[in-house]
Amino acid sequence: MIDIKILDQTLDTDYCRSFVTHPSAGGIVVFVGTVRDQTQGKPVQKLEFEAFESMAIKEMAKIAEAIQEKWDAIHVAIHHRVGTLDISDIAVIIAVSTPHRKAAFEACQYAIDTLKETVPIWKKEFFDDGEVWVAAHP
Amino acid sequence: MIDIKILDQTLDTDYCRSFVTHPSAGGIVVFVGTVRDQTQGKPVQKLEFEAFESMAIKEMAKIAEAIQEKWDAIHVAIHHRVGTLDISDIAVIIAVSTPHRKAAFEACQYAIDTLKETVPIWKKEFFDDGEVWVAAHP
């Protein structure tokens, strides 16, 4: 099964862990991305995430399907937060269960790496002296 | 910080995730090992875990310290269950936070691989027709 969500409220690690739990699973790997307090040494006050939701959901589903195809993943949950986040808030959760644990690590890492390249979600960092769309400019 | 526990009650994924959360963390990876319903095709009824607790705690702490040393892990939580477990129950949780996410995947995988080699904990599988200490014999 696949569970893809874009939410404007606190993400739930245990929900995702529970969703991917399966009697045949040999390993569950959960990646949790949280808001860092600085970017290259500059203190971050807060973040805003904006998504092109219909396409973001489809791109996340593509990642989940690719994982099921390539690593025989049993269940996959990908939840992404939007709206305003404070330091240490959870921005993304990716949970993967596989028959053998090595595959769960590889699949989960592939998922977060790919999400950061393909899913139309944008992060704006707020500093003391201004705001910046992350990764927009060189 | 390091949180090492051997518990005879349900392990808590969200506690471990929360424990390793840190404002400087770029990634949190949580491995959750659950009880599988079969071993090489033979249905498993339940499991029992037995630990040589004083040494198991120390060996788990060594793993956590090695992770902090080698991958600059910020916080590490390793919780292992003992006693009787049913199918899909959580046997082990390893949570690691690091400044950059790639390190969290590597460190967490190292931790579970090493735990399975060095930590004095033993698993007995119960089948319809008998019971077996896992990995004891070729």
Added chain:
Amino acid sequence: MKIKLVAYGVARDIINQKTIDFELSGSTVSDLRQALFAQYPEFEKLNSMRFAVNDMYKEEDELIQAEDEVILIPPVSGG
């Protein structure tokens, strides 16, 4: 032909609005890129700009139809 553009993130800041009607003389994504960058030179400074129609990324040589709503996708930064 006239198409509708929808902008997210820094692309919305550059065109200064979420949606605009855009007069496109060519017919491919590449034509749109050139016309858009000519009108808003700030796009040149971005790390990348992609375009999507019907929730799918479009390659440079793909065609744009008159009724299409084209989404402007600047460098993504989720996760």
Added chain:
Amino acid sequence: MKIKLVAYGVARDIINQKTIDFELSGSTVSDLRQALFAQYPEFEKLNSMRFAVNDMYKEEDELIQAEDEVILIPPVSGG
């Protein structure tokens, strides 16, 4: 010398009890291994057998003291 052995997992099944007093003629882990395996040949069938004193694994050439409590550690299978 007389030492105390404490057995876990399949090792406890083999010696049929959790702790025994064991008469050891040699002084190293290697000597203990030989004497123990001679008395309980079932140990030969295991994938591995390690020994620990004071919560630490002991190598084959390390010494065992008369007051030591030696833990028998058959193949571990945690996780």
